[in-house]
Amino acid sequence: MKCRKIAQFVLLLMGVTMVSYGAIRGEAATVLGKAIKLCLECVGIG
Amino acid sequence: MDKKTSMLSKKTARLRGWIQAAATLLTNIHIPNLFKGKIYQGKAKTVCVPGLNCYSCPAATGACPIGAFQAVVGSSKFKFSYYITGFFILLGVTFGRFICGFLCPFGWFQDLLHKIPGKKFSTAGLKPLRYLKYVILIVFVILLPMLVTNSVGMGDPFFCKYICPQGVLEGAIPLSLGNAAIRSALGKLFSFKCLILIAVVVLSILFYRPFCKWICPLGAIYSLFNKVSLLSIKVENSKCVGCNKCAKVCKMDVDVRKTPDHSECIRCGACIKACPANAIHYQFMGKKYK
Numbered sequence: 001m002k003c004r005k006i007a008q009f010v011l012l013l014m015g016v017t018m019v020s021y022g023a024i025r026g027e028a029a030t031v032l033g034k035a036i037k038l039c040l041e042c043v044g045i046g
Numbered sequence: 047m048d049k050k051t052s053m054l055s056k057k058t059a060r061l062r063g064w065i066q067a068a069a070t071l072l073t074n075i076h077i078p079n080l081f082k083g084k085i086y087q088g089k090a091k092t093v094c095v096p097g098l099n100c101y102s103c104p105a106a107t108g109a110c111p112i113g114a115f116q117a118v119v120g121s122s123k124f125k126f127s128y129y130i131t132g133f134f135i136l137l138g139v140t141f142g143r144f145i146c147g148f149l150c151p152f153g154w155f156q157d158l159l160h161k162i163p164g165k166k167f168s169t170a171g172l173k174p175l176r177y178l179k180y181v182i183l184i185v186f187v188i189l190l191p192m193l194v195t196n197s198v199g200m201g202d203p204f205f206c207k208y209i210c211p212q213g214v215l216e217g218a219i220p221l222s223l224g225n226a227a228i229r230s231a232l233g234k235l236f237s238f239k240c241l242i243l244i245a246v247v248v249l250s251i252l253f254y255r256p257f258c259k260w261i262c263p264l265g266a267i268y269s270l271f272n273k274v275s276l277l278s279i280k281v282e283n284s285k286c287v288g289c290n291k292c293a294k295v296c297k298m299d300v301d302v303r304k305t306p307d308h309s310e311c312i313r314c315g316a317c318i319k320a321c322p323a324n325a326i327h328y329q330f331m332g333k334k335y336k
Contacts, residue, residue: 005332007274008139008331011138011139011271012135014132018128019136021129022127022130027127027128027130028092030118030124031091031094031109031117031118031130032091034114034117035101035106035108035114035117036085036087038102038221039101041206041207042101042113042210042217043100043102043228043236044232044235044238044240045218045236046233
């Protein structure tokens, strides 16, 4: 149980850090740029 | 476990269909766009939704996490996505595959298809196929978009392009109905993806959630966190009467008494509803569900 709690804490901390770092280095803008345009591959145009 | 806790767990399990409907609506909140043949282009699409939901769906509220991951690793600027990986870790550690059971629109779609009356088949003898989703995750979501690139260093979203039926269901079909230009551009790839969608629809009527069990890379990711997720299922062995109803009722082929944190458990709560002794319940952060 204690190991599980430690793992949860470490993973949550890792998750917050990675999301923040990714957003700072511009990944969020890449995601937005892709998501607001029609994804031709997704809908099967090519 | 007190009676109130057990009742709340059962109530949550009983309300699952409504929670799935609400989650699907929130994931696709821009419904008027379905009739206009265009997609939502606001800043909310910087954030990913928890379930598998194509961002080319005209009604989509946010970005598809699997599509977003491929977009980042397949871009010329980045070769790994900390942003989306961190998102997977946060949601995975918090909910595990509860997201598959309660929040994923494509999971709900398969649940509804499986309610169509007719002969149903068990997937208990097809357990090795479960590993296919991990292969798809590694090959189609991570390696191919990262390594197979064009002259400017950009990779295709291989999973979205060649496997995912959600893009056709939520994207191509409504967009082509409302937009003649898109309709005229659909070709062989669309036909191929339509065949995949039809196969998933037929299989979903015959088997319970075949896409989630065998194909879905998002389910594969969340399954890795089921053993440590804050939200989990607890079996009170002191209350268990050994009737085995929980194992019999599980459509994901999990024996919750032996492995309550099994990677295939989508926390649907069928075992909670079936337990005559109220020995199974949800818990969050190790505490009883209140």
